[in-house]
Amino acid sequence: LGVFDSGLGGLTVVRALLDQCPGESIVYLGDTARVPYGTRSAETVIRYARRCAAQLMLSNIKALVVACNTASAVAVDMLRVEFDLPVVGVIEPGARAALRVLQARPELQNAPVGVLGTQGTVRSGAYPRAMAQLSTRYEVYGQAAPLLVPLVEEGWLDGDVPRLAIRRYLEPLIAARVRVIVLGCTHYPLLKPLIQNVAEELASEPVVIVDSARATAEAVDALLSEGKIPRSRSGSVTERLSLMVTDLPESFQASAARFLGRGAPKALQVDLSADA
Amino acid sequence: LGVFDSGLGGLTVVRALLDQCPGESIVYLGDTARVPYGTRSAETVIRYARRCAAQLMLSNIKALVVACNTASAVAVDMLRVEFDLPVVGVIEPGARAALRVLQARPELQNAPVGVLGTQGTVRSGAYPRAMAQLSTRYEVYGQAAPLLVPLVEEGWLDGDVPRLAIRRYLEPLIAARVRVIVLGCTHYPLLKPLIQNVAEELASEPVVIVDSARATAEAVDALLSEGKIPRSRSGSVTERLSLMVTDLPESFQASAARFLGRGAPKALQVDLSADA
Numbered sequence: 331l332g333v334f335d336s337g338l339g340g341l342t343v344v345r346a347l348l349d350q351c352p353g354e355s356i357v358y359l360g361d362t363a364r365v366p367y368g369t370r371s372a373e374t375v376i377r378y379a380r381r382c383a384a385q386l387m388l389s390n391i392k393a394l395v396v397a398c399n400t401a402s403a404v405a406v407d408m409l410r411v412e413f414d415l416p417v418v419g420v421i422e423p424g425a426r427a428a429l430r431v432l433q434a435r436p437e438l439q440n441a442p443v444g445v446l447g448t449q450g451t452v453r454s455g456a457y458p459r460a461m462a463q464l465s466t467r468y469e470v471y472g473q474a475a476p477l478l479v480p481l482v483e484e485g486w487l488d489g490d491v492p493r494l495a496i497r498r499y500l501e502p503l504i505a506a507r508v509r510v511i512v513l514g515c516t517h518y519p520l521l522k523p524l525i526q527n528v529a530e531e532l533a534s535e536p537v538v539i540v541d542s543a544r545a546t547a548e549a550v551d552a553l554l555s556e557g558k559i560p561r562s563r564s565g566s567v568t569e570r571l572s573l574m575v576t577d578l579p580e581s582f583q584a585s586a587a588r589f590l591g592r593g594a595p596k597a598l599q600v601d602l603s604a605d606a
Numbered sequence: 607l608g609v610f611d612s613g614l615g616g617l618t619v620v621r622a623l624l625d626q627c628p629g630e631s632i633v634y635l636g637d638t639a640r641v642p643y644g645t646r647s648a649e650t651v652i653r654y655a656r657r658c659a660a661q662l663m664l665s666n667i668k669a670l671v672v673a674c675n676t677a678s679a680v681a682v683d684m685l686r687v688e689f690d691l692p693v694v695g696v697i698e699p700g701a702r703a704a705l706r707v708l709q710a711r712p713e714l715q716n717a718p719v720g721v722l723g724t725q726g727t728v729r730s731g732a733y734p735r736a737m738a739q740l741s742t743r744y745e746v747y748g749q750a751a752p753l754l755v756p757l758v759e760e761g762w763l764d765g766d767v768p769r770l771a772i773r774r775y776l777e778p779l780i781a782a783r784v785r786v787i788v789l790g791c792t793h794y795p796l797l798k799p800l801i802q803n804v805a806e807e808l809a810s811e812p813v814v815i816v817d818s819a820r821a822t823a824e825a826v827d828a829l830l831s832e833g834k835i836p837r838s839r840s841g842s843v844t845e846r847l848s849l850m851v852t853d854l855p856e857s858f859q860a861s862a863a864r865f866l867g868r869g870a871p872k873a874l875q876v877d878l879s880a881d882a
Binding site: 362363364365369370371374377476477479480481483484486490491494495498577578581603 | 638639640641645646647650653752753755756757759760762766767770771774853854857879
């Protein structure tokens with residue numbers, strides 16, 4: 331399986347894939363020379379995504395996971411056309427998971443759904459579109475939360491600064507009666523406990539946080555079970571994962587274990603600048 | 607005058623140049639397709655800086671201002687070798703301005719100097735080097751403050767979140783008896799009042815904040831006065847400034863006035879991706 335993201339965040343998807351799909355090997359590419367994608371135009375993100383996919387194809391992958399919400403929002407359709415293999419983004423699985431929660435909870439039948447994401451993801455309107463394709467019953471409120479990625483990368487996962495920033499982003503959602511919130515950025519699962527805590531404090535009732543990284547791994551597992559991606563039988567976790575980045579492999583290395591929840595193999599540097 | 611930065615921040619230098627050097631026209635290039643530079647490796651920043659400089663040369667500039675601390679830290683020497691015109695970075699002027707403050711205040715003769723900057727700028731050690739070339743008397747403490755750029759870009763210039771983040775970054779500096787702090791990133795001047803306020807609250811005495819954007823404009827003005835850059839006589843401010851970006855001209859436009867302290871002309875998009 332080939333997985334790419336703009337940087338570190340996609341490793342939360344890798345973590346879920348390693349847990350959910352035993353036996354599958356993963357080649358991960360973090361485009362750290364051009365992170366973040368979330369503040370860039372659709373054209374630029376499409377160009378970067380095409381280069382990442384082409385690089386992963388060199389590793390003979392059997393399916394491509396776009397572990398970046400911004401790239402999933404704008405580039406999945408292009409990648410499906412240009413590359414001849416199954417392509418899984420993070421947005422449709424996230425939308426499906428949110429819908430399952432809503433349908434299982436009768437008291438939420440008329441509640442809107444909230445999406446926290448980068449500016450690029452929210453501006454793209456990809457979550458509202460994905461939800462509308464599944465059901466026209468639910469309104470979707472997107473909230474751009476550009477400070478959360480730098481907070482996660484700085485390692486400030488608890489304390490006053492992330493708590494107050496999250497509060498500021500959640501207030502309009504909770505005020506709009508949102509009780510199901512999709513984490514529309516692969517960095518955010520590291521802040522999930524704090525986001526849930528602040529949301530429930532604001533709402534004074536339970537709030538469900540949907541982790542799209544986990545939902546994506548479940549979608550890949552479903553494709554494996556249906557035979558749409560052939561299954562593999564690889565060895566131990568260390569043998570199953572290899573990492574590539576486009577800049578600063580040492581910094582990536584230093585943070586990777588935090589996102590993976592386990593030790594990380596050495597990251598190799600690759601150069602995508604030729605036609606970046 | 608050609609000025610470049612990774613994104614918006616360098617506009618604080620442009621603002622100072624417009625004020626300080628009347629009659630001079632400015633072509634500004636913000637490399638918004640690859641912002642931020644602060645978290646990238648030296649090799650990557652050098653490659654990006656070379657492309658920005660080459661693009662500005664097309665506008666027939668007579669001097670090049672590197673309005674980005676990260677690029678100044680690692681690429682000014684390369685640019686001086688490869689391009690045949692005066693090149694001014696932001697670091698040496700900032701270090702000189704800090705030294706002037708220290709020399710004017712006898713009570714600070716043995717105090718260390720603090721530098722707030724991006725990870726790239728602090729890791730490069732460029733401010734300690736620049737200070738050491740001017741005087742070996744002062745110790746320099748660098749403090750990476752990666753959340754401040756996203757806070758400025760989000761427009762959160764006051765309130766609890768920026769105040770607490772700044773407090774966390776300043777505490778070690780103030781504890782080390784720092785009373786002169788250089789703003790080693792061109793975004794930070796927008797947070798200057800808050801940084802000064804928090805620093806003085808922590809120190810319980812006056813703290814001097816050195817704005818390297820202003821110091822850089824003074825250095826350019828000095829080169830004009832010495833005849834090392836020929837003077838020009840352009841018209842009004844709107845005629846004197848043109849803006850180029852590598853991505854999202856509309857978003858850039860929307861924020862530019864905040865950094866410039868005046869209305870901004872329309873930004874043109876240029877493509878540097880060919881050999882990025």
